[in-house]
Amino acid sequence: MSKAVRVDVMEGARIAFFSLGANRMRTVLTTVGIGIGVATLLAIIGIIQGLNASFDKQLASLGSNTLQVSKFPWVIKGDWWMYRNRKNFTLPQVEQIRAQAPFIAAISPIVGRNGDVGFNGQQLSTVDVFGVTQEYFAIGSWQVMSGRSLTDADNAVTRPVAVIGATVAEGLFPGINPLGRSIRIDGRPFQVVGTLARKGKLLERDQDLAVMVPFKTFYSTFGKGRPFSISMAVDQGQDIRKAEEQLVGIVRRVRGTPPGAPDDFSINRPEQLAQTYEQLTGALYGVALGVGFITMLVGGIGIMNIMLVSVRERTREIGIRRALGARKRTIVVQFLMEASAVSAVGGLLGTIVGLGTAKVVSLITPLAADVQAGTIMGGVGFAALVGLLFGIWPAARAANLDPVEALRYE
């Protein structure tokens, strides 16, 4: 650091902090403006980041290497009836897809409905009842916690057996071992042969409020009318996008889709949910940033105002400093440092308040707030930058004072 720069920075910093301490009340009031801006920004960003983090976790529970081929897309754009008229998949088609797609690690048809599940007078409503095969448990990364999972044998002879999710197990069997017990799914008896480890929520839907039964048992018990989808996991290390592209060709062939006709099926990936979600939060982000910028602008004008007052009050001081050898640049640095110090203090206060707000929101609402360290640094740094920008004009005014006039100022 050259001598001149050292003088500017050291003396500037010293004067800035000295002056902040000397006008404590004014400093506090000025910082409030910037503080509110930073607090607003951080609280909103914190809540959005929290949402994102929990959503990412939820998506991960679906498995990043999973695909689902179905009549219906997860994200429906346009006319629902268009999809409804597509032909249903058949079990032989599942086997054909498996045979033609070497990158598939596991594949299972899946059919589901909502049902009531009861045991011993207790009843749970809107439980997801899925009909799946043995392989399904390898796709959604379901872990068997006790007992066993479903087998091909269960499927082959349509055994009335069920593997139950963690919420069902806790709800119906508090303190009781559910294995071997007979539960009723919409009135039909099923024997519990296994329980599943908890997976958590996906988009506020409890994934553990679920019961798995053999695929064929599902149809024989609940009727044939319902179309099924095909879930699959691709090999680890396989590019999921390439797999999807190849799969489109394979499924078209298997279903005999005429060349040139649009796909009469949808390939769903967790990522597609993520895109929809990001579109949603992107708009929220935009609004949050807009609000934050406006508050920062207001705060910045507050800083500018107070700095102009400060320059006026210290006109004589500026004259004295100039007479004793302070260069214009030294004066500029002094006031810029003062302005950005006030703003940074406001930024810090705002950060604390903003984080606190986000924390409180996450405690009293289901929204999860999560602020990353970078955001905090950004908040303080951004506030300091605002102070710097809005300090430029007052600082320039201070430096351009005529020393003779400034010394005479009363």
Next chain:
Amino acid sequence: MSQVNGAGSPRLIDVQDVTRVFHVGGEEVRALRGVSFGISRGEWVAIIGQSGSGKSTLMNVLGCLDTPSSGRYMLNNKDVSHMTDDELAVVRNEEIGFIFQTFQLLPKETALSNVELPLVYRGMRAKERRERARAALAKVHLEHRMHHRPNELSGGQRQRVAIARALVAEPSMLLADEPTGNLDSATGEEIVRLFEELHRAGNTLVLVTHEPKLAARCPRAIRLSDGEIVADGPGRQVALGDLHAPPAQAAGGS
């Protein structure tokens, strides 16, 4: 008394045909109308004149707070007439020690910090700065008050802090503007004695005043009127019109 001359001109200050014109509301005010004089190292010179005579303008030019409209001002062999703002700041810091009528101390800083200020802008490290400031305060007999703020000091003490501040950077000259103007006569006398001490120690002093009695105690005085020099000679003679005063020692120390 020892006396150090610059390498080139023996004169510390060389003012040649300096004018200063202000434009006030479309009107030209000629505050200085071609002033020429020289001051050598170790001299003690009073600049006197009525208000409006141009002496304040001259003091600002001599102090490098202002630049002449025309003419040449050489200070310590440097032509400062056409320097940039930042260059003038450096010259003020290195060559000039200001002493003002209203003291011009920073009210929230201690005497010591006030005295340190010129050294701060010179980029001196804090430790050395502190030592020099203490020494300068000792020269004006204020070492026991150095941690006091200006409002805890008497007028005379404040002016002595200001003098210490002017001395601390060892400038080529001390430039005093009505230094006793805000002091009672006893305290004023104290300050004048201090100037005499500084003069004997070899410092170059330029004193701007409208008080003939004060100017009379200076070995040399320059009288300004309407922006022109009307007299330049021994202090008593110029200030009081006393023709029996001893001849001026214009070109050297006492």
